[in-house]
Amino acid sequence: MSVTPEHNPLLELSPQNLRAHAAEALTRARARSIALTDAVDDEDLVRQHSKLMSPLVWDLAHIGSQEELWLVRDVGGREPLRPEIDDLYDAFQHARADRPSLPLLGPAEARAYVREVREKAFDVLEKAPLEGSRLTESAFAFGMITQHEQQHDETMLATHQLRQGEPVLHAPEPPRPPAARLPAEVLIPGGRFTMGTTAEPWALDNERPAHEVDVPAFVLDTAPVTCGAYVEFLDSGGYQDRRFWSEAGWAYLNDHAITAPRFWRREPGGWWRTRFGVHEPVPSGEPVVHVSFHEAEAYARWAGKRLPTEPEWEKAARHDPVSGRSRRFPWGDEEPTAEHANLGQRHLRPAAAGAYPAGASPLGVHQLIGDVWEWTSTSFHGYPGFSAFPYREYSEVFFGPEYKVLRGGSFGTDAAAIRGTFRNWDYPIRRQIFAGFRCARDPRPGEVT
Numbered sequence: 001m002s003v004t005p006e007h008n009p010l011l012e013l014s015p016q017n018l019r020a021h022a023a024e025a026l027t028r029a030r031a032r033s034i035a036l037t038d039a040v041d042d043e044d045l046v047r048q049h050s051k052l053m054s055p056l057v058w059d060l061a062h063i064g065s066q067e068e069l070w071l072v073r074d075v076g077g078r079e080p081l082r083p084e085i086d087d088l089y090d091a092f093q094h095a096r097a098d099r100p101s102l103p104l105l106g107p108a109e110a111r112a113y114v115r116e117v118r119e120k121a122f123d124v125l126e127k128a129p130l131e132g133s134r135l136t137e138s139a140f141a142f143g144m145i146t147q148h149e150q151q152h153d154e155t156m157l158a159t160h161q162l163r164q165g166e167p168v169l170h171a172p173e174p175p176r177p178p179a180a181r182l183p184a185e186v187l188i189p190g191g192r193f194t195m196g197t198t199a200e201p202w203a204l205d206n207e208r209p210a211h212e213v214d215v216p217a218f219v220l221d222t223a224p225v226t227c228g229a230y231v232e233f234l235d236s237g238g239y240q241d242r243r244f245w246s247e248a249g250w251a252y253l254n255d256h257a258i259t260a261p262r263f264w265r266r267e268p269g270g271w272w273r274t275r276f277g278v279h280e281p282v283p284s285g286e287p288v289v290h291v292s293f294h295e296a297e298a299y300a301r302w303a304g305k306r307l308p309t310e311p312e313w314e315k316a317a318r319h320d321p322v323s324g325r326s327r328r329f330p331w332g333d334e335e336p337t338a339e340h341a342n343l344g345q346r347h348l349r350p351a352a353a354g355a356y357p358a359g360a361s362p363l364g365v366h367q368l369i370g371d372v373w374e375w376t377s378t379s380f381h382g383y384p385g386f387s388a389f390p391y392r393e394y395s396e397v398f399f400g401p402e403y404k405v406l407r408g409g410s411f412g413t414d415a416a417a418i419r420g421t422f423r424n425w426d427y428p429i430r431r432q433i434f435a436g437f438r439c440a441r442d443p444r445p446g447e448v449t
Contacts (some may be wrong), residue, residue, distance in 0.1 A: 007325075008136065008331050010201050015130050022125055022142040029149040030118060032414070037154045039168040042107045050162040051097040052432055058089070059152045059159075061105045064114035065089035067121055067145050070390075074123035077324035094367060110304030111312050123146075135390060141417075142204030144390075149272060150414040157241050157345060157412040158432050159375040160276060161263070167277035174347040174411075175305045177285075177354035182222045183316060185362045187447060188312070190217035193319040195311055196383050197421045205362030206395040207421040209385045210326075213311045217448045220308060220316050222372060222437035223353035223366045229273055230291075233299050234260060244301040244399065249294030252429055262290040262431040278347055284351035287372045287436045293404045295436035296375045305439035310378035310423075312440055313407045317361055317368040318420040329420050330361035330368050341370030344414045350436070351411075363412065368412065372436030373406040373424060378423040387446050398425055 013021060037045060045057040052063075061275050065085065072078045078163075087093055088102050105113060123141075128136055135141040160169055191214065198210040239259055242250055242432045253257070262283060263274045271282040291299075293307075300306050308316070318326040327333055331340055340359040342351045350371040353370070360366045368374075380395075380403040388396045403425040409418035412434050426433060 006182070007331065008139060008199050008328065009335075010197065018130055018139050019125055019219075021145065022139040022146070023122065024144060025127075025146040026121070026149075027117070029146050029416065030114075030155065030384060031113075031144070031195060032153045032191050033060060033156070036153060036160065036169075037107075037111075039160070040163075042097055044163070044165075045107045046100070046104075047339065048097075048100045049159055049164070050432065053159045054096050054099045055104070055156070056109050056156055056159055057107055058099050058102075059156050060105055061085070061110040061113060062089040062091065063118045063149045063152050064110070066148055067114075068117045070135075070141050070145055071121040071124050072117060075128055075135055076119060077100075078124070081120070082113060082129060103140060107436055139202035140202060141390075142249065144204070147202065148416040150417040153345075153414065154410070154412040154417075155433070156224060163277070165277060167320075169276050169348060171346065171348040174342055174349060174351035175355045177352050178357060182362075182366060184222060185219045185441075186222050186316075187219050187443065188215075188217065188316050188319075188363055188365075189321065190215060190448070193315045193324075195314050195318075195421075200419065200421060201329070202416075203419070203421060204394060205387065205389045206380075206382060206423050208387070209383060213315075213317045215309075215311050217443050218308070218312055218313065218440050219443055220440045224287035224362065224372055224436045224438045225352075226284060227271075227282045227286050227288045228355050230261070230288040230336075231282065231284070233302050234271070236302070238298060241302075243387045245297040246294065246297060248428070249298060251294075252292070252294055261288060261295065264290075280336050282446060283349075283352070287350045287353065288409065289350055289372050289410075289434055289436050290431050291436060292374045292431045296376075296432075296435075300437070300439045303439055307375055307377040307437060308440035310376045310405045310407065312407060313368075313374065313376050314420065315394040316363060316365045317408070320362050327362075327420060329359075330365065331359050341367070341409075341415075343370045343409060343413045343418065345412050347411055369418060369420070371411055372408075372411050373410050373413075374408045375435060375437040376405045376407060378405045379403065380423070402427065404428050406433075406435055414443065 046055050048055050068081055130136055130139050192212050194210050195213045196210045197207050265272050273282050318329050379401045381399050406424040
């Protein structure tokens with residue numbers, strides 16, 4: 001079976017409309033960066049709220065530094081603005097825990113720097129040919145920098161979650177699900193499908209190339225595991241029962257005295273959590289968030305299931321059984337809207353299971369995009385035919401069993417930085433990220449005809 005053709009609306013844009021699309025994406029990302037940094041005072045900007053994270057002011061200047069390196073210097077061929085700070089904002093040169101001790105740009109200086117870089121980047125966008133090289137073809141470099149900024153915006157949002165103090169971020173509540181209850185599981189038929197992409201213009205190197213994968217039939221949870229379901233695991237003693245945990249997971253659990261998802265606490269009357277400075281009862285209908293791979297894996301074992309593999313997740317999200325084609329998103333090829341998915345920090349929490357029926361896949365799986373990143377059982381690796389571009393440090397240096405793949409994005413992920421092929425990865429111990437999961441299992445006798 002050959003790789004099925006892909007469709008991407010971005011490829012149909014004229015050069016003028018492509019420039020406008022790139023400018024809008026860059027502008028939206030910058031508005032979010034400004035909102036996240038203007039929400040706190042300068043003292044908060046330079047403070048390290050957790051050793052797991054950089055000071056917010058480092059993220060802001062790093063965003064500008066990467067934009068200058070790729071758009072102003074590389075694509076535009078312009079003279080460097082601040083070459084003396086390149087090393088300070090190289091993420092591979094300095095661990096996050098060490099960044100507060102560096103001679104970083106202060107808040108006012110960082111803001112002025114990113115403004116100046118953006119002015120020059122827009123000038124480059126106006127004049128650069130959007131063809132002739134892989135960096136400029138279909139405005140790839142501008143899309144790459146947009147995604148980079150939005151990824152750091154999500155990182156800054158995670159820093160806000162770790163921050164102590166009164167709430168400074170506010171957003172409306174997510175939509176409520178329809179009254180009709182979803183089925184608990186969906187059977188995904190076996191067979192081949194096209195995984196990855198060759199045609200997505202702004203896809204990053206680890207998403208490429210498109211290739212055929214044969215996935216046996218499996219059963220997948222219709223929605224991510226909810227807090228209410230996870231409480232049953234907690235209250236049944238799941239965190240004290242060695243049977244459900246891998247060796248590494250059990251060691252991590254005990255070494256760090258972990259007894260519940262991060263930011264949860266048992267109080268009289270039930271479980272409570274802290275969410276962006278708000279102390280509230282854990283909502284039973286929302287997908288559980290801030291759990292590690294180890295916790296997700298243990299829950300799945302307790303439930304008599306397992307975590308899905310990465311190919312299983314992508315098949316459920318993209319495969320159209322009628323046409324045989326892989327879609328860009330579960331609902332089709334069009335960009336996400338507020339009706340499709342909980343994205344872009346539009347809400348400051350996951351939406352309850354079933355809240356986005358318009359975003360369901362052809363096979364009836366819900367909320368595969370947005371709400372929570374979903375752990376898979378797959379270690380991060382390159383696809384057959386992988387080629388690092390435009391630099392090895394984006395993906396290739398992370399390949400190996402140390403990292404597990406996450407899929408689908410969260411409520412803190414922007415639409416520009418997520419699609420059905422997008423791959424995230426992290427250490428299996430990570431809990432500060434907006435990660436949850438759903439379970440899979442092999443079909444029982446008689447379930448597959």
